[in-house]
Amino acid sequence: MPEYIFNFISFEEFCEVEKRILRLRLSELSHVPFSEEPELQEPNPEWSEKYVTELDGYIAIDEPWKPQNEEEEKELVERFLSGLRKLLDREANWTFLQPLMLSLEYCARCQTCSEACPIYVSSGRKEIYSPLFRSEMFRKIIRETKGGKRRGRLTVKAILRLAELAYRCTLCRRCTLACPLGIDNGLITREIRKLFSQEMGIAPSSLHMQGSVQQLVDGTSVGFTPIVMEDFVREIEFMVSQVLGRRYYLPVDVKGVDILLIHSVADYIHHPETIAAMAIIFEMAGYEWTLSSKAPALDAVNYGMWYDDIQLARIALSHVKVASELDVERIVVGESGHAHSTLLTTSERFFVELFPVESYLPLLWKIVRRREIKFDADLNDFPVTLHDPCYITRFTGIIKPQRDILKDVCPQFREMKPSGVKNYCCGGGGGLAVINTMNFPDFRARIASRLKVKQIVDAFNSDVSEKVQKYVCAPCSNCKMTINHALKHFGLNRFNMKCVGIPEIVLNCVENVEKKILSIV
Structure with a gap:
């Protein structure tokens, strides 16, 4: 199946662009009657050194996990590739491999899921919050690492953004209910989170160290x-x-x-x-x-x-x-x-x-x-x-x-x-x-x-x-x-x-x- 082309940002830009890829504007968000909503605030500039602000400026993963040098970048990529291999392995991921692969392989890219997603609609229909965008970025990363090896377009920036993007979803499965094929984008998102947690030790502190x-x-x-x-x-x-x-x-x-x-x-x-x-x-x-x-x-x-x-x-x-x-x-x-x-x-x-x-x-x-x-x-x-x-x-x-x-x-x-x-x-x-x-x-x-x-x-x-x-x-x-x-x-x-x-x-x-x-x- 051919790759889906997004209007807002390409896979290459997702991997390479240095600056933040989305800045929300209050005027573009969906209307709430009788609201007295406060203005949007810019993230603290100091956060960008240790935390991932390159997606939309919000930070869910509050552990300072951003690599600080080439050696740390190399280690991050190797751990990600190791986790990806396990995620796609029948023995290592016996719990969810079958539904994961079905959802990864059979999506028709019809965008029905997007209109069902409250985060996508609330944001003024920003593409990066679409269930399809998150899943499609993950599919392309898998293609870039076929055989468990890194190819040209996979970058540290892509890995950092993918981790944060996995926490712009409530796993509510409304998209799955709407999908004519039953594709479970919520499961794909949850499996991305699992890769980062089980293999790389990366998760919001509220869920892991101060949670489970x-x-x-x-x-x-x-x-x-x-x-x-x-x-x-x-x-x-x-x-x-x-x-x-x-x-x-x-x-x-x-x-x-x-x-x-x-x-x-x-x-x-x-x-x-x-x-x-x-x-x-x-x-x-x-x-x-x-x-x-x-x-x-x-x-x-x-x-x-x-x-x-x-x-x-x-x-x-x-x-x-x-x-x-x-x-x-x-x-x-x-x-x-x-x-x-x-x-x-x-x-x-x-x-x-x-x-x-x-x-x-x-x-x-x-x-x-x-x-x-x-x-x-x-x-x-x-x-x-x-x-x-x-x-x-x-x-x-x-x-x-x-x-x-x-x-x-x-x-x-x-x-x-x-x-x-x-x-x-x-x-x-x-x-x-x-x-x-x-x-x-x-x-x-x-x-x-x-x-x-x-x-x-x-x-x-x-x-x-x-x-x-x-x-x-x-x-x-x-x-x-x-x-x-x-x-x-x-x-x-x-x-x-x-x-x-x-x-x-x-x-x-x-x-x-x-x-x-x-x-x-």
Whole structure:
């Protein structure tokens, strides 16, 4: 198949041009109604010495990995070529080689994927953010290194830019859904990240050293040990006690119960009300369940999914080990999108006969549908919309329970457009939510979250005012953090828009409680 010719930049320029290849302009970005967006800022000039600013000025990989001399440049290229050989080897990459090769070889270059990509559209349709551009640059690099040897056009600049380019994608797979051939550009991007991580030790610190490594060593992806997590448990117990009007203790490390409930550590820190609401609902419905204080099962996340097979497997095995030690009947995954994907679709294939792994959403819908607790939907008579996390809808196919819950308990529920499997990513998928160093948070809010924010404004439409409290429900901890950050970036929090979890909304209309959960958030 002939090479695709891009209008903006050629492969030769991608490899050779010294200066930054894209400068974003605010006037060219897609429109967000009611926005009070800050002006774009230039990156710190000193960053370019050690970090890669030659792509678009944003920095995701915050480790100083830029070669400083010819010897380091030669070593970088050799390590990249070694990683590329392994990535394309059946034994070394037995996990993903087949789908990778199918996606690399059968793309028709029709550009359908580009219009499906929220980052590409938000940017004013800049070619370098197109799923096709990233995959095509990688294809051309593979051609330039056929047989594992470096040919003329592959340069250090191309390798540096490719690494950063792999983090201008949320791995949301909306492009894959749109592709008439099922080409998975998200997988190609993830495999590029894997090459840099597993072979070259290059990844954003938030994902690796301060992410998956910390989780394996300390128990959580943010480095909090089980002892530190006890303080968060006490805070949640206090919140539960306020709602119930009596002293309450969370079940922790209780053996032989029905459910091991695993939450994201981000909810313990940023949204403890989500965990409190789930605890109260389970308590009222009479379920036997427990949390775990064992590392790393007190944190549902598995950052390896985004960039590294080895870290993915290590954390998945640790989750299974803890569940086995507690002798539970099943694992129920709380509000974490990528934990749904890793535990329900990836990890589950390796321990399917040990115990089932479930999402909390069908279970919560069962509680609501059967009226296992008494609800009064009129208590939730305020505007509510639903964000569909990519890793729950497109990855695991859970679409109906969450909207059935909200339709039942929220009189003013309204859908975003598009929704379900065609939703737009919050902007934090693929690890972007936790990359908070250098100037990357600006890229996430300004570009990656842009279409999601517009969706939210459009959903509330006539209710966009300061008078009425409006809630975006997102059954994912990273989505909640990302959306709240984006609403603040665009100045839309002034209209009383807030992103919360589904359990809080459900609990808020439960009868016979001392306090409403949303009143103490």
